[in-house]
Amino acid sequence: MKKILFSLFGILLSTLPIHAQWDLNRCLDFAKANNKALLAQKQQLRVADYEQKIAAAKFLPEVNLAIESSYYWKIPVQSYPGELFGLPAERVAIATGSKLSGNYDVHINWNAVDMQSWQNSKLEKLKSQSVAYGIQSMEQLLLRNVTAAFYNIQIERQNKDLSDKLLAKHLLIHQLLSKKFQEGLLDKIAINQSTAIRRQYEKYQAEQEMAYQKAVLDLKYWMGFPLEEPLELVAVSVNIAVLRILDFKAEQLPDYQEKEASIKVAQQRLQASKYYRMPQLSLGSSFGQIGFGEQLSTFTNFSKWHSNGYVGFRLRIPLFAPGGAPTVKRNRALYEQTTQEFVAYQDQEKKRYLQLQLDLKQTATTLNAQEDLRKLAEENLTLCNQKIEAGIMDMIQLQQIQQELIKTVTAENKVRLDYLKNQIELNYLQNETQKI
Structure with missing residues (x-):
């Protein structure tokens, strides 16, 4: 029995996601099953299905x-009247019924002809389809956000590793300088300058660590992952590949079907409101x-x-329905508004797509x-460290090179992240694969 329990416990531990390595596909699958906004959208679809059943x-x-x-x-x-009973009185009070009385009856009512309700039933069906398309749009948005967050973590991880590497290199230099200071070959000013440079590296390291943790928190949020639990991701290299630019197609937009369905809903709502003049026929029967x-x-x-x-x-x-005609006019205006918004949506997304292409280039x-600037700064730092190891002290130059390296690396990583975001956004707008 104990062996069985230990085996089951081992299987349970092996299935816990918090100790496993997470790649992009696994993050996406987890997000589709656990993202709170997507789950709420799916619940809305259940509500829409019930509304459709209620209308039908x-x-x-009805019995x-x-x-x-x-x-x-x-x-x-x-x-x-008394004459009914052969009595001289004008009116006679007669008791009706008995002490105990009761009745039961079964009543059936059927709305045999109700065109407006029939049109409303078709409207609820279109609403349900619109919600289903909304879920597809939400899944595409979630795919974009999780992908962007995943690769943002990879870049922040590279930044963090670089900050660790820079600090480790300088610590070796600082140890060398401290040894020369103890031997009397170096003054206190050089040691203080080296300490100041080390503090800058430590500050840069702490900033990168904080940026990395924030990026992980962002990914957890989009995944619906427990925010307090650790999330170990697979480290992947972020390659800046040349994106295959496609011609813009409005039909490929992630929200296209949802927007198109909203037009059909508005059109059906207008159609249903026109039946307010139609007669309604109901059949009834009762037995008791x-x-x-x-x-x-x-x-x-x-x-x-x-x-x-x-x-x-x-x-x-x-015969007279004062609210009928204004309702039809309102629904017609809403239908025209929805149609115009759909056209504007396509133009706006096309403009956005073309702007992203320019930004990507x-x-x-x-x-x-x-x-190129970062490589030059790294080369300068290496040469400066070599000079210090050879006994040629120039701490001011080392500090300037250090600041320049941090500045160029930060700028490069920002541009790299912007490039990836633009690339992911272009893929999102045309329903292309999100992998880089």
């Missing part, structure tokens, strides 16, 4: 059972029994109860220049 249920017959029973401690009377008795034994003898029933129809013809050019 209006065309089914009701009514049961009533009364005990009269004082039987009511009715006034009748009524019984009387002075005592419970006679009252419960159902063979003596009196049956009743009917079959009929009800035709409702609207510009950042690619800037990135190449920043890479």
